Amino acid sequence: MNDSLLFSLEAGVATIRFNRPQVFNSVNKEVALALQQRLRECQQNPEVRAVLLTGTGKAFCAGQDLAEITGPDSPEVAEIVEQLYNPIVELIRALDKPVVAAVNGVAAGAGANLALACDIVVARESASFIQAFSKIGLIPDSAGTYFLPRLVGLQRATALMMTGDKVSAPEAMQMGMIYKTFADDQFDAEVDALTRKLAAMPTKGLAYTKQLLNGTFSNTLTQQLRAEADYQLRAGSTADYKEGVSAFMEKRQPTFTGQ
Template identity: 55%
Template sequence: MSDFIQSELQNQVLNIYFNRPDKYNAFVREMALAFQAELDRASEDDNIRAVYVSGRGRAFCAGQDLAEAVDPNGPELSRIVSEHYNPIILKIRRCPKPIVMAVNGVAAGAGANIALAGDVVVAARSASFIQAFSKIGLIPDSGGTYTLPRLIGFGKASALMMLGDRVSADEASALGMIYKVLDDEVFEKESLAIAQTLSQMPTKALALTKKALNKSFSNDLVTQLHLEDELQTQAGNSLDYQEGVKAFLEKRKPEFTGK
């Protein structure tokens, strides 16, 4: 495990923290691969029912550490994209557990787009998002050209990517980019509580919901309706569904197991 990624399993929530605070949690290869390993762990471990991702210090993640990108002995840009960021985004979207991205500070470049790939994205009021790529002559990566237009529309996404404007947390919420803004003084407590809530929900159904949402980006309506039928059948055969209905009829709080 790299020191650049800290993780802790707490009450069936895997808490993951980017831990290069002196570099605004900018990614280097060691950090990217360690984060991928934690996402694999989350997918494979049945004791993990939700994931929480945040940053140490003042930033969520400043994207790629440019010192590594221009180091003649470091990985080439093509390897950074194909081996670091593309796998991270795919692992986030394919993880069958709900992932809360808790943006505690600036999220720039790849850091912004990693955050936006989460299932529930919340931000501290002092946080901000920047599509910083155009500032250094690059295009947005880490799924940004796919995710952002679908969140806020083509025109807004195009402008933010080309101009590289800083978007405050409140503006991001108003645009529909993120789920919610939390006041700084309660940010960690309340964002962790969201992950804890998700971990106690019928996570089998949440995984199937995530699968349906992923497919909705490419399916037509008829295909999506067929998929909903298929996935609803799977959800209906789950123990969580049986428990949910029984608890409803018995007027008590359900105890879901994610099975």
């Protein structure tokens, strides 16, 4: 792997960090393919129990590196979307471990929408989100038109996508786009605490919850009730369920193993 995308694994938390601060962590083909590979590795590695996606420097991710798609032999934008960004979104949503986006700075274009595809999004108070596509005549991609209306409603999503207005992190939290904001000087500590907490929880139960949420907007009530019953049966057969019940009965803190 390359230095443009950093990876580390500690205490069950796999940290994937965009590392092109000189171009606000914009994504080129090399970074996108490396991110796809890291997400696959996180899926396959049982030591990984939570994933953190964040950036270095002043930006989380400024989206596609336009320098890569403006030359005479550059690929079509649609090709970039289909081969690079769509697989990332699908890998995030299929990953059977919680994925946290820690937005440390500006998240623009595809960078904003990759964050919104994650399970939990937190941000520095000084961070911001921009649906920047309309500013260069493109449409929101990377599942932005899927997730943003579901998070903030159709009217607000439409306005944000058409105007390209910047949304501060506190505004994003207020409108339900993200989970929480943290003061800049407390951001790293709060993100570390959140991801370590998730990594110590019953991983399979969290995965089943995620799979249920993936289907909730397309299922009928009856279908969702049946799916809940199915996944509850699976959750009830895990070692972590047995540990959770035992710990409750014995009035102690549970020690979950992710099994």
